[in-house]
Amino acid sequence: MxxxxxxxxxxxxxxxxxxxxxxxxxxxxxxxxxxxxxxxxxxxxxxxxxxxxxxxxxxxxxxxxxxxxxxxxxxxxxxxxxxxxxxxxxxxxxxxxxxxxxxxxRPRNNFRLVDGARRVLLIAGGIGVTPLKAMAHELEDAGVDYEMHYCAKDASCAAFAEEFEPMRANGRLHFHFDGGDPSAGLDIRDLLNQPRDGEHVYYCGPGGFMKACAEAAEHWPSGTVHFEHFKAPERGPGEQAANDALDSFTVRIASTGQDIEVSKEESIADALAQAGVAMETSCCAGLCGTCKVRYLEGEVEHNDYILSDEEKTGYLTACVSRATSKVLVLDL
Ligand code: FES
CATH class of the missing domain: 2.40.30.10 (Translation factors)
Incomplete structure (x- = not known):
């Protein structure tokens, strides 16, 4: 062993x-x-x-x-x-x-700008502005057509006012202050009503804001909507977590053949650590990708907020993913 x-x-x-x-x-x-x-x-x-x-x-x-x-x-x-x-x-x-x-x-990126967009819409809620600010700089430098919307309670809560001033002055950046009442701020549904050809949208902010953006962008073409949660979303009343996973299952380490049992009470990352297989974790909430690991066999219930549909066919996050098959083979 x-x-x-x-x-x-x-x-x-x-x-x-x-x-x-x-x-x-x-x-x-x-x-x-x-x-x-x-x-x-x-x-x-x-x-x-x-x-x-x-x-x-x-x-x-x-x-x-x-x-x-x-x-x-x-x-x-x-x-x-x-x-x-x-x-x-x-x-x-x-x-x-x-x-x-x-x-x-070292920097790690789960929220990249997609190459080749004709136009980019950036929508920030509160402190969710931080990754979008870097995107605005990158788009500005690359000469890509973009528009940014920054929602905050009031001007005193908006960060980077000085740095943003040139973008505001040239019409790229729009502030929306709602005084604490989201219904008085940016009309996200209206903003996202008509996706243009080749347009991509990126958003990041608190839970209610994320939900509003997701609902407003439901009709956007597949692959054009990108977001990052900075907290695990809260589930509303009646919203259940996906629950097809087995209570307990086995993870097999491909390189050694070691079998490790994962019980109902522990994550894959916990079980690996218990068995002496080092697995670095960070957020432990499926948000950061630190524990992303490739799997070679088995069926996975993902439960994370970062992997794309494509990535989910080959990777899981060991802090929140579970198995729906008896055995999961990890590429470790
Ligand atoms: S530790 Fe962050 S996604 Fe698993």
């Missing part, structure tokens, strides 16, 4: 970066500029990428990179302090100081 750590699909390299600048960007929102301590270029990233941020006590959180991908000398993340969250954003606001050295993963 193997007890050696086995690599997953995730790139597990981390970087020790210097917090060069912390800026107040909006009510409760700080941006953190992270650079190499020696001034070296950072690993490249594409718009929509995020990094895992390692905090004290083994806490890991994902934050999107908001600056232009052409900037190789820095990653800028923006963090909304969420008093009712799991504590990561609060810890980051309280712990990080300018000149700290912090541990950050």
């Amino acid at each position: 193997s007890t050696q750590p086995i690599s997953t699909q995730a790139d597990r390299d981390t970087l020790d970066l210097l917090v060069r600048q912390i800026r107040f960007e909006g009510r409760g929102i700080h941006s953190y500029e992270l650079v190499d301590p020696e001034g070296a270029p950072l690993p490249p990233f594409t718009a929509g990428a995020h990094v895992d941020i390692h905090l004290a006590g083994g806490v890991v959180r994902q934050y999107s990179i908001s600056n232009a991908p052409r900037e190789r000398h820095r990653y800028v993340i923006a963090v909304l302090r969420d008093e009712r969250g799991r504590g990561g954003s609060k810890a980051l606001h309280e712990q990080w100081r300018v000149q700290d050295i912090v541990r950050v993963s």
Whole structure:
């Protein structure tokens, strides 16, 4: 039986970066500029990428990179302090100081811009603006026709006002302030009413906003609607989780033939860890892709929020996926 750590699909390299600048960007929102301590270029990233941020006590959180991908000398993340969250954003606001050295993963992207779009619509809700801001920079640099809509409660809650000013002035960016009443803000249904030929839409924001965008984009052509959740969506009354998975099943490690039982109470990632097979996890909610792993045989109930339909034919996320077949063979 193997007890050696086995690599997953995730790139597990981390970087020790210097917090060069912390800026107040909006009510409760700080941006953190992270650079190499020696001034070296950072690993490249594409718009929509995020990094895992390692905090004290083994806490890991994902934050999107908001600056232009052409900037190789820095990653800028923006963090909304969420008093009712799991504590990561609060810890980051309280712990990080300018000149700290912090541990950050290499960028990873589950929310990429698709090549070849004729026109791109970006719709941001609150702090969901961060990946879309990087997209706006990339589209601007590439000369692609785009329009961005940024929904927030009021101007004081909107981040990056200075940086956004040129986009607002040239008519690309539109702010929508609703004073806390979504029905008084952007009419998402109207905006998404008529998809144009070759148009793609990208959106990111809180739960109610995501639901409104998903419903309004239901009639858009397949492959043109892209989104990223920053929290697992809450299920409404009567909305059940998919529930075809077996209570318990076996995962088989293809390289060693090791069989590992997964019980009803544990995830595949938990069971692998228990059996001594290292599996890196981060969000443990099917949001970040850290635990993405290829499977070779078996039937999967996916339960994640990031894999495309195409990816689901070959990959699963070990933190939330279950099996609907007795055995799942993992490419480990
Ligand atoms: S740990 Fe984030 S998707 Fe599994």
